[in-house]
Amino acid sequence: MSTLRIAEIFGPTIQGEGALIGLPTVFVRAGGCDYRCRWCDSLHAVDNAHRHGWTPMETRHVWAKVRELSGEVPLTVSLSGGNPAIQPFRALIETGKPEGYRFAMETQGSVARDWFDLLDMLVLSPKPPSSGETVDWARFEECLEAAGPARCVLKIVVFDEEDYLWAKAAAARFPTLPLYLQPGNHTPPPPEALDAAIDMEGILQRMRWLVDRTAEDRWFAPHILPQLHVLLWGNRRGV
Numbered sequence: 001m002s003t004l005r006i007a008e009i010f011g012p013t014i015q016g017e018g019a020l021i022g023l024p025t026v027f028v029r030a031g032g033c034d035y036r037c038r039w040c041d042s043l044h045a046v047d048n049a050h051r052h053g054w055t056p057m058e059t060r061h062v063w064a065k066v067r068e069l070s071g072e073v074p075l076t077v078s079l080s081g082g083n084p085a086i087q088p089f090r091a092l093i094e095t096g097k098p099e100g101y102r103f104a105m106e107t108q109g110s111v112a113r114d115w116f117d118l119l120d121m122l123v124l125s126p127k128p129p130s131s132g133e134t135v136d137w138a139r140f141e142e143c144l145e146a147a148g149p150a151r152c153v154l155k156i157v158v159f160d161e162e163d164y165l166w167a168k169a170a171a172a173r174f175p176t177l178p179l180y181l182q183p184g185n186h187t188p189p190p191p192e193a194l195d196a197a198i199d200m201e202g203i204l205q206r207m208r209w210l211v212d213r214t215a216e217d218r219w220f221a222p223h224i225l226p227q228l229h230v231l232l233w234g235n236r237r238g239v
């Protein structure tokens with residue numbers, strides 16, 4: 001069986017973002033990312049300075065931890081990171097599905113894998129200008145095709161007007177995909193200070209602005225949702 005580079009495994013908590021918001025979930029966070037978004041809220045799973053905290057784990061040990069955390073009651077497992085697409089997750093999904101567990105994955109859409117079609121949901125989160133990254137749309141479409149469009153949703157983080165206009169154009173490329181807009185959280189603390197206070201008023205202000213902005217444009221396609229776990233627990237790790 002394969003070895004996975006794991007930053008953390010935690011839960012059950014609620015899925016705080018997007019299409020499955022509120023659903024009890026165990027998170028498996030892989031270490032390592034091919035992007036460096038300026039505002040990444042999970043730098044402890046991205047920045048090489050923190051790789052000493054990433055553990056190579058055999059798939060069966062990762063699976064044992066998920067079963068332990070869930071009390072062996074099947075639930076939704078969210079694979080995140082870092083970019084989980086970099087890791088060989090096929091065996092974990094193939095182990096969990098026959099037991100009744102469901103699998104969702106969060107990725108920016110930069111690396112496609114042939115096992116994406118085993119997922120119940122692929123959350124594709126292309127990065128807007130404020131991230132400092134540039135989307136390779138050919139790669140992104142490979143991810144969409146690998147999963148099959150029926151399994152995919154789009155989730156776009158928006159910090160400002162430039163991001164908003166970019167999100168509108170990006171969404172127009174994929175008019176049939178369910179769409180989620182998420183206000184950005186401006187205060188990713190250093191990983192060693194994850195309990196640090198967040199800019200709650202800033203997040204809520206951007207949330208209200210997004211509601212008004214879409215209404216003004218009569219753009220009624222997106223669901224607009226804040227990161228519920230951030231509202232509840234700030235940037236605390238493990239929730």
Ligand SMILES: C[S@@+](CC[C@H](N)C(=O)[O-])C[C@H]1O[C@@H](n2cnc3c(N)ncnc32)[C@H](O)[C@@H]1O
Nearest residue numbers: 039040041042081082083106107108125184185
């Ligand atoms: C930490 S990323 C990991 C998965 C993958 N690398 C990705 O970006 O989709 C999980 C989700 O958190 C979002 N995210 C990261 N930092 C954020 C921030 N500061 N504010 C709002 N959302 C953020 C990402 O856009 C992504 O949808």
Ligand SMILES: Nc1nc2[nH]cc(C(=O)O)c2c(=O)[nH]1
Nearest residue numbers: 014015016017080106229239
């Ligand atoms: N509760 C909770 N919901 C989340 N949704 C996406 C997360 C992520 O970091 O990928 C996340 C997370 O870290 N915690």
Ligand code: SF4
Nearest residue numbers: 033035036037040082
């Ligand atoms: S792609 Fe995701 S994990 Fe990687 S730096 Fe950006 S937000 Fe963070």
Ligand SMILES: [Mg+2]
Nearest residue numbers: 041042080227
């Ligand atoms: Mg997060």
